[in-house]
Amino acid sequence: MSDQNPSRRSARLKPTTPGRREEQPRIAGSNPPGRRRRPVRSRVWTAGRRVSDICKYMSNKHHLTLAEFIRVYVTTQGDDGYGDRPATRAKRLADAIYTQPEVLEALREHPASGMAGIASVKALRKEMKALEEAGDMFGAYRVDRGQEKTPQADIGQEGQPEDGQILEAYECILGDLQFEDMSKQVTTRAPLLFGLLNGLMAPKTERKDRPPRDPVKFNRRIAIITSILCYSRASEGSNKFPRVFGAFLHSNGVKRRVLDLLHQFGLCEGYKGVHRHLESVAEQAKGTVRRYGQQLDACVVYDNFDYREGIKHQLISNHAEMRSVTTGKVFRGADIPSGGLKRSMLHREVPLTIEDLLYSPGAAIYDESAAKIDTYFIAEAIRSAYPKSVNSIFSTSPIPYPAMPTVELLELRKTDSKTLGPILFNEGTLDGSYEVVESIYKHQFQLDDAEFDNRLFLAFGDQKTSSLIRSMQAEQVDASAAYDRKDWLIGVAALFHLRMNFLWLMQKTHYGNMKQQDASTLYHNINFWGRKNIPADRAAFQVLEELVLHSFDARVVGLLYTRLEQRSIDTSEQGEVDRAIQKMGARGFMELVKDVRKS
Secondary structure, eight states, rough: TTTOOHHHHHHSSSSOOOGGGOOOOOOGGOOOOOTTOOOOOOOOOOOOHHHHHHHHHHHHTTTOOHHHHHHHHHHSSSSSSOOOOOOHHHHHHHHHTOOHHHHHHHHSSSTTTTTOOOOHHHHHHHHHHHHHEEEEEEEOOOOOOOOOOOOHTTTTTTOOOOOTTOHHHHHHTOOOOOOHHHHHHHHHHHHHHHHHHHHTOOOOOOOSSOOEEEEEEEHHHHHHHHHHHHHHHHHTTTTHHHHHHHHHHHHHHHHHHHHHHHHHTTTSOOHHHHHHHHHHHHHHHHHHHHHTTTTTTEEEEEEEEEEEEEOOSSSSOOEEEEEEEEEEEEEEEEETOOOOOBBOOOTTOOOOHHHHHHHHHHHHOOOHHHHHHHHHHHHHHHHHHHHHHHHHHTTTTSSSSOOOOOSSSOOOOOOOOEEEOOOOTTTHHHHHHHHHIIIIIIIISOGGGGGGTTEEEEEEOHHHHHHHHHHHHHHHHOSSSSHHHHHTTTEEOOOOHHHHHHHHHHHHHHHHTTTOTTTTTTHHHHHHHHSSSOOHHHHHHHHHHHHHHHHHHHHHHHHHHHHHTTOOTTTSHHHHHHHHHHHHHHHHHHHHHHHHHHO
C-alpha cells in the first residue's frame, strides 16, 4: 500500500522550506509591460495605536469597558487550565501601576482621582526625605561649636554669624513652637502625605447643623504625625522637632518618666538625649552672649531674684534656705549711633534744674496735643462711671471717641535680646553689685580694659540698681583704672520707677495736713474715701495710684453733675444721668467735655 502513492509520501517527507516556496503563476494582464509595480507598505504599529486598537476591539467585539475588564481580570482565574490565579493577576496589575512614576503622576494630576487616593510607599518616603533635606523643623538639629569671631571682626556686623555657620534659635525651646510653619512645610514639600493624612482625618459624617471645623487644629495634628514618621525613619536626620520639643517640656518641669514615655511614642527625645542637647545649647549660648555683648550698641538689663531652695527628701530638721541671685539680658539698643556711646557725649558738670522741667515744651506750652490729652482723660472718667450710655452714643455716630494723641510715635520693632548666663550674686547689695558687673562685662562679655576708656554702657534696672551703680562710682572715684572707676556705666531706671517717682512727687507737694482742711489735698481724699495704710511719705505704689485716679475721676464726675443739674436733671438717679447722656448725643457730649476741660 505504501507503493501505491509515492508522490504523497515524498511530499510529506520533504516539506517546502521558506527559501524555496513554489511561485504562483502570474496573470498576464495584471502587470502591464513597461510599468513598475508599487511595493506594498507594512502598517506601522505604535504603542498608542495598539492601545487604541485594543480598546476598540474590547468595545466592539466583546462590549467590555475598561472598568469591567480590570474587575474581571483581578477577580477570576483563566479558563485554559493554566491561567493565572486572581492574586497573581492583582499583583501584576499593582506592579504595573505603582512601579511606573509616570502613571502615578498622571493619576494624581487628574482632578477626579483624588490626590490622597494614589499613594505609594516610595513616593511618600521621597517626600519625607525632602522634608529632612529642607533643614526646617523636620530636619536635623545642629549646634555649631566653631570658633567665635574676635571682638574687632564682630563689631559693626549686626551680630550675624559667619558664612557657613549654622546657629539654631535655641530660644524657641522656652517659647512658642511654630506649628503653623510646620504645617506649611508639610503642605508645600509633602503634598501627597498631607493629602493622605487630611483624607484620613476627614469627619465621618458632615453635620449641616454645625459650622465647618477649624482646619488649623487638624493641620497641627498632621504636623505632629509627620514629625513622628520622619523621626522614626531617620532618628538623626529628622530629630529637630523631637529634640526641641523635649527640651521645651523639660524646661517646663515635665518629669523624667513622662519624657521617656513620650519618647517611646516618637513625640520627643528621651531624658538623656535632652540633657545632652541642653549641654550643647549651653556652650553655644555662651558664644552668642559674648558676641552680643561685644557689639557697640549692646545694653544690659538685670535685677535680683530671690527664691527659697527646699529639700525634696525627708529630714528631721528644715534645711531650706533663701538664695539671692541675679538674672539679666543683653539686647541691641535702638537708635544708638553706629559707633556706640562715647564718654565725650555725657557732660556730668551740667546740672539739671527745676526750671528745665517746668519750662520744657510739653509743660510750659498748652498746645493742641495737651488739650487732646485732657479731653481723653475727662471722657474716660465719665465713661468709667456711665459706660453703657457713653458707648451707645458713639457706636452710631460718625464723631470718633476721644483718643490719646500720637506724638513722635516710635517705630514698631522687635527687641533683639539674649539671656545672660547664671549670675550667682545678690544684686541687692553693694558688694554683690561689684560681683554682678564683674560677671557680666568681664566674664561673659570678655571685654578688654581698653574698651572702658572711651565708651559708655547702659544698664537698665529698677531704682535700687541705679542707686547702687552711683554708689559704686562714688566709692571708686579715685581709682586709677577706667574699669575700676565705673564711670563708664550709666544706670537707667525703668519706666515704672519713673512713674512711681512722679507719684511720690505728687504726694510730697499735694499731701496737705489736718490743719489746712483743703479739699484739693490728698489728705482730704484719704479721709473722704476712708482709705488706710497710706503714709505721708513714700506710700505703696498700688494704693497711692488708686487714690489719685479715684480722686481725679470723682472730681470730673462732680463737674458733670454740676452742669447736668443746671439743666434740671436729677443726678441722684443713675438712670436719669444715662438718659441725659444718650439724649445729648456724641456732639453734645463732646461739647460738655470741652466745657469741663476749660473750667
